[in-house]
Every structure is written in structure tokens, then in C-alpha cells.
Amino acid sequence: MPKKHRDRIFHCLDLIAIPAGTPPVTSPPPRSSKAMPRKSSKAAANALQRLNLDAEDAPVETLPAKASSSGTAAVGGGQEEECLRRLHELVGFGRERVELTEEEVRANDQRQEDEICALEAIFGDNLVMFSRKEGQRSFQVHVHIEIPDGTNVSARLSSGAGTPNYKQAHDHDGDASDELFYKFRVDHLPPILLSCLLPLSYPSHQPPFFTISTEWLDRVMISSLCEMLDMTWEEQQGMEVIYQWVQRLQSSSLSYLGFGDEIVLSKHDQTYAEDGGDKRALTHNAPPDVTIPRIIRYNDDKHHEAFLYAIHYCMICFSEFPGVDFIKLPCHHFFCQKCMQTYCKMHVKEGTVVKLLCPDTKCGVVVPPNILKRLLGEDEFERWETLLFRELLTQWLM
Numbered sequence: 438m439p440k441k442h443r444d445r446i447f448h449c450l451d452l453i454a455i456p457a458g459t460p461p462v463t464s465p466p467p468r469s470s471k472a473m474p475r476k477s478s479k480a481a482a483n484a485l486q487r488l489n490l491d492a493e494d495a496p497v498e499t500l501p502a503k504a505s506s507s508g509t510a511a512v513g514g515g516q517e518e519e520c521l522r523r524l525h526e527l528v529g530f531g532r533e534r535v536e537l538t539e540e541e542v543r544a545n546d547q548r549q550e551d552e553i554c555a556l557e558a559i560f561g562d563n564l565v566m567f568s569r570k571e572g573q574r575s576f577q578v579h580v581h582i583e584i585p586d587g588t589n590v591s592a593r594l595s596s597g598a599g600t601p602n603y604k605q606a607h608d609h610d611g612d613a614s615d616e617l618f619y620k621f622r623v624d625h626l627p628p629i630l631l632s633c634l635l636p637l638s639y640p641s642h643q644p645p646f647f648t649i650s651t652e653w654l655d656r657v658m659i660s661s662l663c664e665m666l667d668m669t670w671e672e673q674q675g676m677e678v679i680y681q682w683v684q685r686l687q688s689s690s691l692s693y694l695g696f697g698d699e700i701v702l703s704k705h706d707q708t709y710a711e712d713g714g715d716k717r718a719l720t721h722n723a724p725p726d727v728t729i730p731r732i733i734r735y736n737d738d739k740h741h742e743a744f745l746y747a748i749h750y751c752m753i754c755f756s757e758f759p760g761v762d763f764i765k766l767p768c769h770h771f772f773c774q775k776c777m778q779t780y781c782k783m784h785v786k787e788g789t790v791v792k793l794l795c796p797d798t799k800c801g802v803v804v805p806p807n808i809l810k811r812l813l814g815e816d817e818f819e820r821w822e823t824l825l826f827r828e829l830l831t832q833w834l835m
């Protein structure tokens with residue numbers, strides 16, 4: 438058999454067996470009712486007023502965060518327990534006990550309830566309440582860092598065993614023989630998780646207990662963010678502070694840590710010790726070759742989510758549809774489902790399966806079997822398989 442033909446057959450068989458890398462467009466997850474204020478809008482408006490906030494100014498993340506490394510807004514039972522354990526460890530740690538009158542306890546309780554009501558209205562699914570323990574409220578906020586024009590992320594990787602084969606962006610200064618400098622660009626970063634426990638003395642006398650965790654910052658950097666929040670409390674002692682904390686984390690984290698156009702991931706700290714540093718700074722301390730794929734996947738998921746909800750233009754029928762009604766090919770060209778279905782069925786009917794390529798005239802990427810399977814009926818898909826096999830056999834015999 439000529440090598441050219443044999444390779445072509447193997448290539449096509451691969452196509453049938455292996456689904457394409459790009460996931461087909463699927464329906465978006467249903468919008469959770471939790472995205473709406475859980476209390477009445479009047480109560481939320483009142484609470485907002487107490488916080489001196491304007492609901493219109495408030496950032497509302499309406500899309501449910503997709504499950505990924507740490508992108509999911511849902512907190513599993515085990516995770517909640519771990520969060521609560523960490524928060525309760527902080528209670529009484531280096532903090533004076535404040536004697537409160539019954540009146541003060543009642544007033545704080547009301548203010549906390551109002552504040553949480555407002556935060557739920559503002560942050561929707563990005564705020565997860567934990568079960569109340571010893572009368573104290575606790576919750577976690579997923580803080581999405583603002584990077585309007587995207588940002589570069591870079592990391593040094595050791596090229597030792599177990600390191601994925603990232604392309605070498607460029608050699609950095611220093612010993613380039615055993616280190617790779619990897620650089621990529623993202624528009625979305627996995628959220629920073631701010632977990633809070635409200636003591637009975639908050640907000641009148643003391644700030645909330647809190648922890649900050651994220652997988653793309655090291656302990657020293659997260660400790661700096663903790664100090665940033667301490668400063669915010671110092672500036673407005675006795676006032677509700679959570680909204681301002683989230684705002685500062687959202688808009689000032691990167692500049693506060695001194696990152697300009699680029700975030701540099703820390704090297705894996707082998708000497709990492711649980712006991713060192715700020716107890717409120719929680720880090721996964723994963724090496725960059727674990728963190729990088731997670732950051733990239735989170736970014737891709739967010740892009741895909743945005744595509745599904747946005748309105749796009751079909752280059753075949755010149756109509757506009759939401760992203761969920763499109764088929765995206767591995768080459769990233771996309772066409773409305775109706776046009777793609779008509780196009781594929783036509784080629785199968787006419788037996789021109791070798792012409793089943795991306796409809797973009799300059800592209801020529803093969804429409805992968807997993808997409809064909811969704812667009813064609815069972816019989817048509819079988820016919821496509823038979824036709825393709827016959828075509829390959831003819832080529833081989835020629």
C-alpha cells in the first residue's frame with residue numbers, strides 16, 4: 438500500500454475514534470434562582486441603603502461560575518467544613534475579648550443581617566452562606582479580579598521529570614539549561630476566595646475573622662492582601678466592611694502586589710511550612726505545572742460561557758442567534774446549527790463526504806465525527822461512515 442494512502446486511512450480512522458479537542462457547543466447551565474436576591478427586593482434595597490451603596494453601581498455576576506479548579510461558586514460539604522475549621526481557628530487568636538451589652542449584641546445582629554442581605558443581592562451566586570455556628574454567621578465570597586484588557590501570566594518551570602512539555606517562550610536570564618520560562622495570556626483569573634466569620638462584636642467593635650485563598654498567589658502575596666483588608670477596616674472601624682473588602686480585592690489586588698502588565702507565578706516552595714506566615718493566608722502551594730493548566734482551563738471555560746450567551750452572526754444564512762444555537766468547529770469557525778445540519782446532510786445525501794469540511798472557504802478543516810453524530814440522524818451517520826470507508830478504499834486501490 439502506498440505510504441500516502443495508508444497515512445490518510447489512519448488519519449481518518451483516528452478521526453472516527455477520537456473526539457475532536459474542542460467541545461461541541463452545548464446548552465448553558467440553567468441560570469440558578471440563587472442569582473436573584475434571596476430576600477425580598479425591598480429588604481435588599483433597604484439594606485443597600487444602610488450600606489450607602491447604589492444597586493446600579495454594584496457589580497453583579499449573573500452567570501453561574503462553571504465547575505473548574507476553583508472557579509465554582511458552590512462549596513461542597515467537605516470544603517465548607519474545612520473553611521469553617523480554619524475560620525474558627527482564628528477566633529480568640531490574638532484578639533481581645535469585648536464585653537457587649539445585650540443592646541449592642543442585638544444591634545450588631547440586625548446590622549449583620551442587613552449587610553448579608555445586601556451582599557446576597559449584589560454578589561448573587563458568588564456568595565455562599567455557611568451554616569450558622571454558635572450564633573455566628575459565616576460565608577464565602579468568590580472575588581473575580583478585574584482585568585479588563587487581559588493580562589500576561591508567566592512562570593519559571595523546571596524541565597526535570599514530570600514537567601509538562603510547554604513550549605519555550607524564551608530563555609530567561611540565569612541558567613536556561615534546566616529552566617523554562619513559560620508565558621501566556623488570559624482574560625479571566627480563577628477567583629480569590631474570601632471566607633468570613635462575623636463575631637458578635639462586628640461591626641460595632643471588631644472586624645470579621647477572615648481567610649483569603651487562591652491557587653495562583655503564594656503565601657507572602659496573600660498575606661499582603663490580608664494586610665490590605667486590615668487597613669480598610671482601620672479606615673472605617675465600626676462600619677460594615679465586607680463590600681469594601683471585596684471591592685478592594687477585585688480592583689486593587691494586582692496593583693497592590695506590584696504586578697504591572699504581567700503576573701509572575703511563584704516557584705513551588707519546597708520549604709513551605711503550615712505554621713509560617715499569616716494564618717489567614719491559605720495557599721494550595723501547587724507547582725506552576727499544576728497551576729498553569731488550571732488557570733488556562735478556567736480562562737477557556739469563561740470564554741466558552743461568554744460565547745454561549747452572546748449573540749453571533751452566522752456567515753452562511755446571515756442571521757443572528759445566541760451562542761447556544763451555534764456549532765463551533767475545532768478551527769474556531771462557527772455556524773448556526775440549522776445551516777450546519779443542512780450542509781452536512783446535503784453532503785451525505787450526495788455522497789460527497791470528502792467535501793465535508795469547514796464551510797469557511799479558506800479553512801478546509803474536517804468536520805469531526807462527534808459533531809457529525811449530533812447533526813446527522815443515526816441512519817445518516819451510518820451512511821457517512823460507509824461512504825467514508827468506501828472512499829478511502831477506492832483511494833487505496835488506485
Ligand SMILES: [Zn+2]
Nearest residue numbers: 751754773776
Ligand atoms: Zn446559519
Ligand SMILES: [Zn+2]
Nearest residue numbers: 768770795800
Ligand atoms: Zn474553519
